[in-house]
Amino acid sequence: MNLRSPKATTTVAYFFLLTLAVAFCSMASPLPFGTVREIPQSPVWSEPLVVCTLPPVIRTPSFAVDSSGTVNVVYCDRVNDYPDLFYVTIKERTISDGKNLTDYPSLKESAQIGMNADQIYVAFLDNREGSWQIFLLNVNESELVQLTDTASHKEDLSLDVGLNNLVVTWTDMREGKPRIFLSVVDFQGNIIVDQQCLCRDYPSTKASLFCDNEKIHIVYLEKQVYDHITYAQVTYTGDILAAYDLGENTHLDPEKLGVFKGPQFVVADTILCVWSDSRTGSQDLYYTEFTENGDVITDATKLTAYPFGAWSWMPSVTAHDESIHIVYLNNGFGHRLFHSYIEDGGYQELGTVTSRSERATAPSVVSDGEGLYCMYLQFGEGGSFNLAYRDTYPAEEKKVPFSEKIEQSSIRYVYSLGLSFLFAFPLTAKDNFIAIVLLFGGFLVFRFFKLREPFKKWKGSEYFLLVVCIVVFTWLRGPIEYSLLVHVVYDRMFVTYGIVLSSVAAVLFKYLLGTRLDFEVRILLSSLVYLYLSTLFFLLPIIEYI
Structure with a gap:
C-alpha cells in the first residue's frame, strides 16, 4: 500500500486538524473581520x-398595575397534575408569596386580570364539569361567578373594566363556526349582558378589548377568505353601535397563533x-x-x-x-x-x-x-x-466580579467554536446549494463517463481542477452575507484572507489524501472541505452576536 494513502480515520483526523487550524486563524485574525450593526439593548x-x-x-400571564405601583400578576402553574391559578404581587422588585386562587382539581386556562380601585378580578376557563366554562373571580372576596354553561369550545378570553362593570369577551365555537361573544357583569356579580354574539356570519376570533366610560371598543379577526380586521363599538347593555371593516390582511392562522x-x-x-x-x-x-x-x-x-x-x-x-x-x-x-x-x-x-x-x-x-x-x-x-x-424604573447596576467575567469569556469562546462547527454544516448547504449540485453533477459525469482517464495523463490535473472548482464556487456564492443571522458587513481584506486560507486548506487536504480513493472522489471531498471551511471561517467572528 502507498504510504501516502491514509486510512479513513486518518482522513477524518486531517479534516478536524485543518478545521481547528482555520478556526484559530479566524478567531485570532490579525485583520478586523468587519462591523456588526448589533441591535442595541434599550437602556431604559x-x-x-x-x-x-x-x-x-x-x-401567557396577565398583569395590571395599581395606583401605588404594585404589579398584580395572575398565571397558571401545575399542581398535582392540574393547572391552578396563582396570584402574586411585585412591589419595588420584591415578589410576594404566590397565592393559589383555585385549589381544586380541574383544568384551567387563559387567566385574564382586571382591576377596579383595589379590587382584583380574574376571568378564566375551567373544565371542572367536563366542558370549558368561563368563570369570573373576585380575588379579594373569593367570590366566583359562572358566565357560561354550554358544551361548546371556548378560548381567547379578554377582560376589562369600564363604567362600573366588568366586560368579558371570548371566542366560542357555535354551529361549527368560531364567533365572538360578550358578557357584562357588575361589581356585585350580577350579569347585565349574557353571552351576546357580536360578529356577523363570518368566522371570527382573537378579540382584543378596551372599555371607557361611554362604550366598549373591540377589535377582532374576521375570516373572509383572508383575515379582515374588524373594529366594533358596543354599549354596556350589549347593543352594537357600529362595526367597521378595516381591510383585508394576511395574518397568521389562528391555529398557529395558538x-x-x-x-x-x-x-x-x-x-x-x-x-x-x-x-x-x-x-x-x-x-x-x-x-x-x-x-x-x-x-x-x-x-x-x-x-x-x-x-x-x-x-x-x-x-x-x-x-x-x-x-x-x-x-x-x-x-x-x-x-x-x-x-x-x-x-x-x-x-x-x-x-x-x-x-x-x-x-x-x-x-x-x-x-x-x-x-x-x-x-x-x-x-x-x-x-x-x-x-423602566431605575435600578442598581449589577456588578460582576472580574473572575466571573474571565470564566464567562472562556465559556463563550468554547461555546462559539462548538456551535459554529455544527451550525456551519447546514449553513454551508444553504449558501452553496448551487455549487454542491454542480459538484455532485460533475462527480457523476466523471464517474460514469470515465473522464478521469484523459486527466490522469496530465500531472497536476487534480490540483488544477480543484482550483477551478474553488474559483467557480466562490463566484457562484457571491458576497459573504449573513443578514438572516446578524447585520454584519465584512471587511474586504478579511474576506480575501478567509477565501485564500480556506483554499490553501482544501489543497492541503487534497495533498494529504495522496492516492487514496478515486480521482473524482478526492476532488469532491477537497471541494466540500473548501465550502465548509470558507463558511466556518466567516461564521466564527459573528457567532457571539447571534
Missing part, C-alpha cells in the same frame, strides 16, 4: 426578575391598531390609525423590515408619554423582545428589551403613566418557562 429597561418557573406549556393574541389597539383621540402580517412572505408588524367613526387616517403601514424568515409578531401595545409603545418578538435574532414606539405618524426602534443570551416569548407591556412594565416568558431548562418581569 431593568434587569430581568424571575417570578417563577412554569411547566413546559405556554400559558394562545397568543391577535391585533392589539389603543384608544385615545384616535384609535391605533398594530398587528402581525405575512403579506410580503415574511412576518412583519403593520399598523393603521382611524377614528371612532371608522374613517381611516393612516392606511395599513409596514413598521418592521427584517430579512426573509425573521418573524416580527406577538405585539403588545400601550399608550405612554403621548406615544404608542410596542413590545414584540423577533425570532430571527434568538427570540428577543424588541421595543419601539409610534409618535405623530413616525416609527422609531429603541432596541431590545431582552439580552442576546435571553430567549423570550409572549410579551405584555403596560404603562402606569410614569413608567413601563413588561412581563414575558423566558425559555428555561428542560422545556420549562420562567415568568420574567422588567420595568
Whole structure:
C-alpha cells in the first residue's frame, strides 16, 4: 500500500486538524473581520426578575398595575397534575408569596386580570364539569361567578373594566363556526349582558378589548377568505353601535397563533391598531390609525423590515408619554423582545428589551403613566418557562466580579467554536446549494463517463481542477452575507484572507489524501472541505452576536 494513502480515520483526523487550524486563524485574525450593526439593548429597561418557573406549556400571564405601583400578576402553574391559578404581587422588585386562587382539581386556562380601585378580578376557563366554562373571580372576596354553561369550545378570553362593570369577551365555537361573544357583569356579580354574539356570519376570533366610560371598543379577526380586521363599538347593555371593516390582511392562522393574541389597539383621540402580517412572505408588524367613526387616517403601514424568515409578531401595545409603545418578538435574532414606539405618524426602534443570551416569548407591556412594565416568558431548562418581569424604573447596576467575567469569556469562546462547527454544516448547504449540485453533477459525469482517464495523463490535473472548482464556487456564492443571522458587513481584506486560507486548506487536504480513493472522489471531498471551511471561517467572528 502507498504510504501516502491514509486510512479513513486518518482522513477524518486531517479534516478536524485543518478545521481547528482555520478556526484559530479566524478567531485570532490579525485583520478586523468587519462591523456588526448589533441591535442595541434599550437602556431604559431593568434587569430581568424571575417570578417563577412554569411547566413546559405556554400559558401567557396577565398583569395590571395599581395606583401605588404594585404589579398584580395572575398565571397558571401545575399542581398535582392540574393547572391552578396563582396570584402574586411585585412591589419595588420584591415578589410576594404566590397565592393559589383555585385549589381544586380541574383544568384551567387563559387567566385574564382586571382591576377596579383595589379590587382584583380574574376571568378564566375551567373544565371542572367536563366542558370549558368561563368563570369570573373576585380575588379579594373569593367570590366566583359562572358566565357560561354550554358544551361548546371556548378560548381567547379578554377582560376589562369600564363604567362600573366588568366586560368579558371570548371566542366560542357555535354551529361549527368560531364567533365572538360578550358578557357584562357588575361589581356585585350580577350579569347585565349574557353571552351576546357580536360578529356577523363570518368566522371570527382573537378579540382584543378596551372599555371607557361611554362604550366598549373591540377589535377582532374576521375570516373572509383572508383575515379582515374588524373594529366594533358596543354599549354596556350589549347593543352594537357600529362595526367597521378595516381591510383585508394576511395574518397568521389562528391555529398557529395558538394562545397568543391577535391585533392589539389603543384608544385615545384616535384609535391605533398594530398587528402581525405575512403579506410580503415574511412576518412583519403593520399598523393603521382611524377614528371612532371608522374613517381611516393612516392606511395599513409596514413598521418592521427584517430579512426573509425573521418573524416580527406577538405585539403588545400601550399608550405612554403621548406615544404608542410596542413590545414584540423577533425570532430571527434568538427570540428577543424588541421595543419601539409610534409618535405623530413616525416609527422609531429603541432596541431590545431582552439580552442576546435571553430567549423570550409572549410579551405584555403596560404603562402606569410614569413608567413601563413588561412581563414575558423566558425559555428555561428542560422545556420549562420562567415568568420574567422588567420595568423602566431605575435600578442598581449589577456588578460582576472580574473572575466571573474571565470564566464567562472562556465559556463563550468554547461555546462559539462548538456551535459554529455544527451550525456551519447546514449553513454551508444553504449558501452553496448551487455549487454542491454542480459538484455532485460533475462527480457523476466523471464517474460514469470515465473522464478521469484523459486527466490522469496530465500531472497536476487534480490540483488544477480543484482550483477551478474553488474559483467557480466562490463566484457562484457571491458576497459573504449573513443578514438572516446578524447585520454584519465584512471587511474586504478579511474576506480575501478567509477565501485564500480556506483554499490553501482544501489543497492541503487534497495533498494529504495522496492516492487514496478515486480521482473524482478526492476532488469532491477537497471541494466540500473548501465550502465548509470558507463558511466556518466567516461564521466564527459573528457567532457571539447571534
